[in-house]
Amino acid sequence: MRARRSETVRVTGRVRPADGRIRDACVRLFAQKGFQGTGIREIAAEAGVTTAALYHYVDTKEELLLDIMYGVLDPLTAAARRIVKEVDRPEARLSALVEHHVWFHATNQLPTVVTDSEIRSLGSEVRADVIARRDVYEAIWRSVVADGVADGTFRVADPRIAAIAMLQMCTGVAHWYRPTGPLTLLQLSRRYADLVLSMVRAARGGLPVRADTLGSPSPARGIDAHV
Amino acid sequence: MRARRSETVRVTGRVRPADGRIRDACVRLFAQKGFQGTGIREIAAEAGVTTAALYHYVDTKEELLLDIMYGVLDPLTAAARRIVKEVDRPEARLSALVEHHVWFHATNQLPTVVTDSEIRSLGSEVRADVIARRDVYEAIWRSVVADGVADGTFRVADPRIAAIAMLQMCTGVAHWYRPTGPLTLLQLSRRYADLVLSMVRAARGGLPVRADTLGSPSPARGIDAHV
DNA sequence: GTCTATATTTGGATAGAC
DNA sequence: GTCTATCCAAATATAGAC
Numbered sequence: 001m002r003a004r005r006s007e008t009v010r011v012t013g014r015v016r017p018a019d020g021r022i023r024d025a026c027v028r029l030f031a032q033k034g035f036q037g038t039g040i041r042e043i044a045a046e047a048g049v050t051t052a053a054l055y056h057y058v059d060t061k062e063e064l065l066l067d068i069m070y071g072v073l074d075p076l077t078a079a080a081r082r083i084v085k086e087v088d089r090p091e092a093r094l095s096a097l098v099e100h101h102v103w104f105h106a107t108n109q110l111p112t113v114v115t116d117s118e119i120r121s122l123g124s125e126v127r128a129d130v131i132a133r134r135d136v137y138e139a140i141w142r143s144v145v146a147d148g149v150a151d152g153t154f155r156v157a158d159p160r161i162a163a164i165a166m167l168q169m170c171t172g173v174a175h176w177y178r179p180t181g182p183l184t185l186l187q188l189s190r191r192y193a194d195l196v197l198s199m200v201r202a203a204r205g206g207l208p209v210r211a212d213t214l215g216s217p218s219p220a221r222g223i224d225a226h227v
Numbered sequence: 228m229r230a231r232r233s234e235t236v237r238v239t240g241r242v243r244p245a246d247g248r249i250r251d252a253c254v255r256l257f258a259q260k261g262f263q264g265t266g267i268r269e270i271a272a273e274a275g276v277t278t279a280a281l282y283h284y285v286d287t288k289e290e291l292l293l294d295i296m297y298g299v300l301d302p303l304t305a306a307a308r309r310i311v312k313e314v315d316r317p318e319a320r321l322s323a324l325v326e327h328h329v330w331f332h333a334t335n336q337l338p339t340v341v342t343d344s345e346i347r348s349l350g351s352e353v354r355a356d357v358i359a360r361r362d363v364y365e366a367i368w369r370s371v372v373a374d375g376v377a378d379g380t381f382r383v384a385d386p387r388i389a390a391i392a393m394l395q396m397c398t399g400v401a402h403w404y405r406p407t408g409p410l411t412l413l414q415l416s417r418r419y420a421d422l423v424l425s426m427v428r429a430a431r432g433g434l435p436v437r438a439d440t441l442g443s444p445s446p447a448r449g450i451d452a453h454v
Numbered sequence: 455g456t457c458t459a460t461a462t463t464t465g466g467a468t469a470g471a472c
Numbered sequence: 473g474t475c476t477a478t479c480c481a482a483a484t485a486t487a488g489a490c
Contacts, residue, residue, distance in 0.1 A: 034347060036263035040484060053456050055485065117344060120261060156425075157418055158410075164403055165396040165422055172395030183385075191384055195392055198383075199426040201435075208428075267466055280474050282467065 019057055022047045026064045031110040035065050035121040065118060066126055072115040073133045076104060080140040090148030091202045091209045096219070097141060098170055098196045099189040099211075103219035105174040106185050112174040141167055145200065153209075154200035166196045189219055246284055249274045253291045258337040262292050262348040292345060293353055299342040300360045303331060307367040317375030318429045318436045323446070324368060325397055325423045326416040326438075330446035332401040333412055339401040368394055372427065380436075381427035393423045416446055 025046035029038040040061055044051045058064055083096045105112045119130055142163040148154035156162040170192055183191070193211035202209040252273035256265040267288055271278045285291055310323045332339045346357055369390040375381035383389040397419055410418070420438035429436040 032347070034261065034263055036261055037348065039482075041482085049455095050457060051485080052458080052487090056455060059485095061484070120259070121264060157421065161415075161418055162422060165399065165419070168399030168402075169392040169396035172392065172399075175395075176391055188388075191388055192392070194384065195389060195426050198428055199422050201425055266464075268464090276473095277475060278466085279468080279476080283473060286467095288466070 019047075022049070022054065022057060022064070023067060027068055027110045027114060030065065030068065030114045030118060035061075035114070035118045062121075062123060062126065065114070065121065066130070068111050069115045069118075069130050070133075072108065072111050073130070073137060076101070077133065077137045077140070079104070080137055084140060084144065090144055090151065090153045091197060091204070092214050093144045094141075094148065094154075094200070094202070095193040095197060095211050095214050097144060098166070098193040099186075100219040101167075101170045102173050102189040102192045103185055105171060106177045106179075106188065109174045109177060112171070116171055116174065138163070138167060148200065148202065153204065154202055156200050162200055166199060170196070186219070246274075249276070249281065249284060249291070250294060254295055254337045254341060257292065257295065257341045257345060262288075262341070262345045289348075289350060289353065292341070292348065293357070295338050296342045296345075296357050297360075299335065299338050300357070300364060303328070304360065304364045304367070306331070307364055311367060311371070317371055317378065317380045318424060318431070319441050320371045321368075321375065321381075321427070321429070322420040322424060322438050322441050324371060325393070325420040326413075327446040328394075328397045329400050329416040329419045330412055332398060333404045333406075333415065336401045336404060339398070343398055343401065365390070365394060375427065375429065380431065381429055383427050389427055393426060397423070413446070 022043070025043050026038075029042055029046055033042075040051050040054065043061075043064070044054050047054070058067075079100050080097060083093060083100065087093045087096050119127060119134075122130060142160060145154065145156070145159045145163045145166075149156060149159045173188070173192070177188070181188075190211050193214075197209050197211060249270070252270050253265075256269055256273055260269075267278050267281065270288075270291070271281050274281070306327050307324060310320060310327065314320045314323050346354060346361075349357060369387060372381065372383070372386045372390045372393075376383060376386045400415070400419070404415070408415075417438050420441075424436050424438060
């Protein structure tokens with residue numbers, strides 16, 4: 001016996017990184033059929049191993065889900081911190097946050113969909129940890145919006161609601177995007193940045209701020225280890 | 228034997244309306260634990276009946292989910308049609324659509340969350356039907372946005388993306404709203420309408436259009452049978 | 455590390471009495 | 473219309489050999 005059965009995945013830090021084939025199989029299946037709708041046998045079959053081999057890498061099915069979620073949330077937060085450090089003004093920061101978020105969710109659709117949809121499938125202890133990490137990320141967005149409102153760059157009635165709303169609409173990209181569309185990923189990210197800047201009525205010197213006048217760097221700059 | 232086991236829920240029209248207690252139990256459990264994460268025994272226990280009694284009202288677990296989804300999508304579409312019929316200009320239509328959508332998702336959080344999250348749990352035949360109904364609703368939004376762009380009231384680069392983005396941010400209300408906040412539901416709906424009008428840069432006579440200058444009627448007017 | 459084989463629990467759904 | 477009792481398939485996870 002390796003570990004007790006439920007609610008006992010260690011909360012501290014990372015889980016053991018599972019083999020790449022196994023993680024990829026989980027991402028595909030969890031995104032398509034849901035965590036609870038995916039059997040351990042399917043995962044094993046999709047990864048080309050047996051269930052017993054699976055349990056050599058991991059103690060519970062839940063750990064496989066956690067591995068995916070950390071692989072989404074941690075790079076997102078790292079990128080947001082980098083942006084706040086390297087970019088100065090609220091409108092440029094917000095634009096960069098949006099562009100990176102959209103780009104990340106479009107280039108990592110399956111793991112981001114899983115992260116967005118399966119939090120409720122986690123046991124209560126690890127769920128609290130995942131939610132805490134997500135909150136850290138969202139707090140960065142909130143503070144950037146609040147800064148812009150405070151210095152008069154943005155005008156919205158409720159910065160907190162605006163931050164939630166823009167996060168949800170940007171995360172939504174993972175649910176509908178298909179690479180076959182007419183737009184490149186960078187164009188799409190730029191469009192979303194424009195929508196968000198419009199939403200908060202971003203302006204400088206009485207003129208609306210548009211994303212393409214900001215010259216933000218490519219969203220992919222820096223390290224962005226995918227799941 | 229009452230019906231074949233999988234993929235055979237009738238697609239035509241409504242499912243038999245299950246008993247109120249059973250439907251409520253399903254809504255609560257599916258929203259909290261997910262469709263696949265909820266057992267037939269849990270539903271029965273929460274409804275205060277036995278599993279055998281459950282199967283007197285319904286043939287499969289999937290039918291219970293379908294009943295919830297139709298109870299969300301059909302009233303939403305009916306309301307959207309009413310709005311388009313009764314309201315004239317694009318900015319007033321869009322504002323009314325948003326206010327109703329937000330109000331509906333805040334007053335029907337559990338069924339709307341289930342509808343938003345569990346489409347993938349449906350068998351392929353009924354799933355296609357549900358997606359088709361959802362598309363009908365979303366097409367109304369798209370056409371309102373397109374009309375506004377066409378007549379110069381709105382200015383967005385890509386109306387289709389804007390429609391998807393605003394729908395997702397408004398649907399998101401069902402996932403975070405708690406009735407304990409400082410805003411009334413009507414204030415919240417108004418705020419979202421404002422965010423959306425800003426997002427599409429709605430303007431008349433060179434001046435931005437704000438939701439509170441439109442005097443839209445209460446989102447709850449008309450019949451809105453909840454699930 | 456990976457296998458075969460299996461323990462054990464829970465899943466959806468039914469039979470048949472009342 | 474609701475019950476008790478149950479069928480059978482599928483679930484997660486393990487044991488123990490190689």
